[in-house]
Amino acid sequence: MVRPLDSRKEGLARYTETLVPAISLLVVLLPIVYKQPNLISPDRYYATLTMTLAFGIPIVLASLGQMLAMSIGEIDFAMENLVSLVTCVMGAVMFKDPLLGTAFLIGILAVYMLIGAFIHLKKLPSIIITIGMSFIWTGLAITIQPTPGGSMPAAVNAAMRLRPPWIPYPIVLAVLLALIGHFLMFKTNFGILARGVGDNVKSIQQAGHSAIRVRIMVFGLVGLFGILSGVALGGLTTSADPLLAKNYTLLSVAAVVLGGGTFAGGKVSAVGAVFGALAMHLVVHLLVVLKISTDWQAGVKGFIILLALYIGGFFKRAGKIRYI
Amino acid sequence: MAERLVETKGIGKNFGISPALVDVSLTLAPGECLGLVGHNGAGKSTLMNILTGIFPPSSGAFSLNGRLQDAGYNVRAANSRGVWAVFQELSLCLNLTVAENLRVFHPEFRGWGWRKRAGDAITAILDEIFPGHGIRPNQRVETLNLGRRQVVEIAKAFAAGDGLGLLILDEPTSALDYHTARQLIDHLNRIKGGSIGIIYISHILDEVLACTDRIVVMKDGRISGEVASRDATRDRLIELMGSKSASAGEARGGDRQSRDLSGRPLLISPRRPEEKGGLRLTLREGEVVGLAGLAGHGQTDLLIELFDWRRNPDYRIEGPLTFIPGDRQRDGNFPLWSIIKNLTILVYPRVRRYRIIDLSLERSVSGRWRDSIGIRAASLGDNILSLSGGNQQKVLFARCLESAAKAILMDDPTRGVDVGTKEIIYRLIREERDRGRSFVWYTTEMDELKHCDRVYVFRNGSMVAEIPGTEATEEAVLRSSF
Amino acid sequence: MKRILLSILVAALAVGVASSGEKKWRIVLSNDYAGNSWRQSMISDWKTAAEMAIKAGIIEEAPIFTTNESSAAEQAAQLQSLILEGYDAIVLNAASPEALNSVVQDALDAGIVVVSFDNAITLPTAWRLITDFEYMGRRQVEYVAQRFPQGGNILEIRGLAGTYVNDAIHRGIVETLAKYPQFKVVGEVHGDWTSSVAQKAVAGILPSLPEITAVLTQGGDGYGAVKAFEASGRKIPLVLMGNRYDEMEIWKEMLDKTGYDTISLSIAPGASTIAFWEAIEVLNGKDVPKEIRLLPYVIDTHAKLERDLKNTPKGGVASIVYTQDWVQKMIANVKAGLPPPPDPE
The missing domain is CATH 3.40.50.300 (P-loop containing nucleotide triphosphate hydrolases)
Incomplete structure (x- = not known):
């Protein structure tokens, strides 16, 4: 009797939600493909895609970490410092003493979980705590690895250089990570609770769930993805550097937003974040391909990101809802 | 099954120094539907918050199924003892789907295939209570309008199934149209006399009269009267609520002349x-x-x-034009602002002096409205959320009427x-x-x-x-x- | 596993390399940072040299790509992109001495010439112009010791924490100071090679310091140090300068007024042009040593000071655009074990 008025709108919304970040990625990718047809040529695609996308993987990992933080309405401003620190731990400690290195990484995880608890108990905004942590991570990194150098454990190097048949390794990893992220956020109890906390902590608590547990787990996972990002970056560069992952914090936030995530309300998309991260990564390639004058590169980079966001958003047009 | 599903003994609750509940004692038998009416701020919601374990009483005690509730009683414990509530301010997470919301509240939907089972369960309940509801379980709640969200909220409580002992409905029909509200009331009448005890709170007295066995009237944190539903009338209830507008009945239809x-x-x-x-x-x-x-x-x-x-x-x-939104919590209030700021936001150019907001002008504008429509606030500088829902709505009205x-x-x-x-x-x-x-x-x-x-x-x-x-x-x- | 990758890469890029035999070279500068006067000079010197080479018909193009805020991860991605673009040579000012090694190795394997300078990388298979940063520290301490044989208190202004250059200069200072026990380092701040940062840092620590004899610097921070001392009303100690215009200018001012004397030293931004011509030498099949050490450019006479002050734009750094002849001579000298030829005028 009552026609479901929303169904058409809702179907469209779901359709555009995955489409928008994909379009943003295409905005960046298409000009590159146009200028470098090797990327789709049957003989060369494997080597060129592997090279073009390899350094996108650590950004994808960092962005998934950031997505987790943003799913509960928080943000990790220490992401780049954490990722850099992990390369130092891998290069300076893990290489010589795997046991101590593992203990170090577990310690980092524990600190991240503590941050989650702290944010809950003290009701402090994560931005403050994580900005504070960013100095601590960098200080630690400089202490254990005062200058760039070190060597990565061979297993890590090898893990980043796998060459599966037919499909370039970075694409395999990106798809895998998108699936894992999607499963985590949308198929598990944890993911539902995390997004619930992001929208309405009170009702999650009233349903008898422990919000502090959710926050601890979320931040534990933020730390875990940060660590994985550091391991991946270390494996790719085969070196440790206390400032290696500069810009990763803002890149990861931008990737989540480009992927359809919001700063509040528990709205995130793992698949979108992966698309967004790859788009952010490819901007560097686009600059090279377009041969922008060095004086303009920073500005053009910003412009491309805004363009990708705008063109993506152009397809979204959620309707003209405004309130007083 | 105990003779008394719920029994409260002398429950009181203070917020700061002001008492919200004083010595409230009431009972509810299984299968009974109890109406609870009273003005906003009469203490109904406070009492329900205590029964559902959101906060403990300051004094007094209550028992469920004859079992006295201890200090550790919380929402989880309430749910596990069969107490489920539907509140006016919805408890759904808007970014989750209907099925996911069900899972948040009902941990039994877990393991392989939970999404399907939760979806089937909520669909079955919706079909039973609200045939033709048009809600799909994998729809995100934010894509539903307010009325449908309320329908989901109600169905969510019924999803407790056999575990449902006491169902508290606090203004369940406030966002529902006549037809849907009727569906709910019909359903309540169908399940009355079974094992579930129901407490039904509403400002719409006709609904309360239509579906309850007994009506308790509250006023200023106390029980001011109790009547059997079949003997009660609208006017009688309004009288017990002690409303100044006891003559509301007369005013009805009084304005009904056409104007050219x-x-x-x-x-x-x-x-x-x-x-x-x-x-x-x-x-x-x-x-x-x-x-x-x-x-x-x-x-x-x-x-x-x-x-x-x-x-x-x-x-x-x-x-x-201005707009008074339907969901004042989400779209109307500036939740971090004071009453004054909320009231004067649309007319801020008029409370300025030398292009700077003048606090005394703001206060005088707000004070005028407080006096003319009776915004009940300790201080207009308080946060908007410190007001009861009705008073928040008055502030929204004042905001729009003050504008040009x-x-x-x-x-x-x-x-x-x-x-x-x-x-x-x-x-x-x-x-x-x-x-x-x-x-x-x-x-x-x-x-x-x-x-x-x-x-x-x-x-x-x-x-x-x-x-x-x-x-x-x-x-x-x-x-x-x- | 690595071999498979290499063969794929080489195969992928073989066409581009093979066909480049007759055409003009395409050279690119991968730069990690452009946000200070030194780097700006470096970029403009590079452009000058590139124009010369384009006019002479030696190269086709020599674009510059700069990463945001010196991000090594971003520069690694940029290098991969440059490899795929098929440039003949990549000149590299690296964000990290280690982190780019694996990508640079990929480039070398693909037949691309890679010359790194200034912030050089550590990969021994690449061509490297290594600035003797330790020498910058050593030279400063030796000058101070010569001026004040009786010793005294020293304030050290360091660069950006966690970077190689900062560490190397510091190492040079510490090692040399060990030979002069009459000097004592009483304070250490980070000036990030930036005048304003240095001024703030020095002003912050000054009240707690005894009388200072000399301030050792890393370049870019001397002017800020002088201003901080001036503001505190203390006597201005010997501040080593770093070839920036403001540093040379304030030295000249104080020299004219009070006879204040110091020296100024920094690696010349024109090092980018040495790397540029070196890359062309390598491309032309010349035998060029993999590692060449560059000494910083020292202004130690008043005549040099006058000249450089005149030739340097306001806000710039004293620099030299090296010529192809000079670089060829320098390479020959290095191979013969001789010191580099005198700087071109």
């Missing part, structure tokens, strides 16, 4: 002639136009469309507001109307249509009938709605 407004200038008129299958709205100066029909059939969409008055493709609109808007769009503004506040709102609308202000008023309460000069009835997203206010009876509206 044809000479007044048009504020809203269609740019194009009427299309097949849908009327177009017109609004004259000093006119009150009602939007009626089943909830969620396009009334709010039209209001939002009209609100975009500067470049409206369909209507020629003399602005400015020629017309005010209202999205069910009296939802969940007590009778006293409603009367004040009706009075304000009449006064402002006589001063030349116009209103477009979407309401889910048939009673309110009598305040309108004309009523448009919605069906499936468009306006299908226009009825003069004098003829806008429940029957006439329902006839056009189906």
Whole structure:
């Protein structure tokens, strides 16, 4: 009797939600493909895609970490410092003493979980705590690895250089990570609770769930993805550097937003974040391909990101809802 | 099964120094449906919060199934002992789907295939209580309108199945249209006499009378009376609630004379002639136009469309307009701001001196409204959320009426507001109307249509009938709605 | 595993390399940072040299790509992109001495010439112009010791924490100071090679310091140090300068007024042009040593000071655009074990 008025709108919304970040990625990718047809040529695609996308993987990992933080309405401003620190731990400690290195990484995880608890108990905004942590991570990194150098454990190097048949390794990893992220956020109890906390902590608590547990787990996972990002970056560069992952914090936030995530309300998309991260990564390639004058590169980079966001958003047009 | 499902003994609750509940004792038997009525701030919600374990009482005790509840009683414990509640301020997570929300509240939906099982469960309940609901379980709640969200909220409580012992419904129909509210009441009447005890709280007294066995009236944190539903009348209840507007019954229909407004200038008129299958709205100066029909059939969409008055493709609109949103928690209040700031936000140029906000001007504007419509606040500098729902709504009204808007769009503004506040709102609308202000008023309460000069009835997203206010009876509206 | 990758890469890029035999070279500068006067000079010197080479018909193009805020991860991605674009040579000012090694190795394997300078990388298979940063520290301490044989208190202004250059200069200072026990380092701040940062840092620590004899710097921070001392009303100690215009200018001012004397030293931004011509030498099949050490450019006479002050734009750094002849001579000298030829005028 009552026609479901929303169904058409809702179907469209779901359709555009995955489409928008994909379009943003295409905005960046298409000009590159146009200028470098090797990327789709049957003989060369494997080597060129592997090279073009390899350094996108650590950004994808960092962005998934950031997505987790943003799913509960928080943000990790220490992401780049954490990722850099992990390369130092891998290069300076893990290489010589795997046991101590593992203990170090577990310690980092524990600190991240503590941050989650702290944010809950003290009701402090994560931005403050994580900005504070960013100095601590960098200080630690400089202490254990005062200058760039070190060597990565061979297993890590090898893990980043796998060459599966037919499909370039970075694409395999990106798809895998998108699936894992999607499963985590949308198929598990944890993911539902995390997004619930992001929208309405009170009702999650009233349903008898422990919000502090959710926050601890979320931040534990933020730390875990940060660590994985550091391991991946270390494996790719085969070196440790206390400032290696500069810009990763803002890149990861931008990737989540480009992927359809919001700063509040528990709205995130793992698949979108992966698309967004790859788009952010490819901007560097686009600059090279377009041969922008060095004086303009920073500005053009910003412009491309805004363009990708705008063109993506152009397809979204959620309707003209405004309130007083 | 114990003889008494719920028994409270001398429960009291203080917030700071002000008592919200004083010595409340009541009982509920299994299978019984108890109505609970009273003004906003009478203590109903406080009592329910205690029963559902959201906070403990300051004094007194209560037992469930004869078992005294200890200090460790919380929401989880309440749920596991069969107590489920549907609150007016919805507890759903908007970014989750219907099925995911069910999982948040009912941990038994886990393991392989939970999504399907949860979806099937909620669909079965929805089909039973609200046939034709049009809700799909994998839909995100934010894509549902307010009425459908409320329907999901109700169904969520019923999903406890056999584990459901005590069901608390706090203003469950406030966002529901007549038809859907009726479905709920019919369902309650069907399950009455079974094993479930129900506490039903509502400002809509006819509903309470229609579905309860017994009605407890609260006033100022105490129980002020108790009557059997079959003996009770509307007026009797209002009298027990101690409302100043006990004469509300007389006022009903009192405004029902037609006014000739044809000479007044048009504020809203269609740019194009009427299309097949849908009327177009017109609004004259000093006119009150009602939007009626089943909830969620396009009334709010039209209001939002009209609100975009500067470049409206369909209507020629003399602005400015303002809007009183339906979901004041989400769209109306600035939750971090004081009452004063909330009230003066639309007119801030007028509370400035040398282009700087003048605090004393702000205070005098707000103070004037407090006195004229009785905003009950300890201090106007307090946070807006410290007010009860009805008083928050008064502030929203004051905000819009203080503005220079020629017309005010209202999205069910009296939802969940007590009778006293409603009367004040009706009075304000009449006064402002006589001063030349116009209103477009979407309401889910048939009673309110009598305040309108004309009523448009919605069906499936468009306006299908226009009825003069004098003829806008429940029957006439329902006839056009189906 | 690595071999498979290499063969794929080489195969992928073989065409581009093979066909480049007759055409003009395409050279690119991968730069990690452009946000200070030194780097701006470096970029403009590079452009000058590139124009010369384009006019002479030696190269086709020599674009510059700069990463945001010296991000090594971003520069690694940029290098991969440059490899795929098929440039003949990549000149590299690296964000990290280690982190780019694996990507640079990929480039070398693909037949691309890679010359790194200034912030050089550590990969021994690439061509490297290594600035003797330790020498910068050593030279400063030796000058101070010569001026004040009786010793005294020293304030050290360091660069950006966690970077190689900062560490190397510091190492040079510490190692040399060990030979002069009459000097004592009483304070250490980070000036990030930036005048304003240095001024703030020095002003912050000054009240707690005894009388200072000399301030050792890393370049870019001397002017800020002088201003901080001036503001505190203390006597201005010997502040070593770093060839920036403001540093040379304030030295000249104080020299004219009070006879204040110091020296100024920094690696010349024109090192980018040495790397540029070196890359062309390598491309032309010349035998060029993999590692060449560059000494910083020292202004130690008043005549040099006058000249450089005149030739340097306001806000710039004293620099030299090296010529192809000079670089060829320098390479020959290095191979013969001789010191580099005198700087071109």
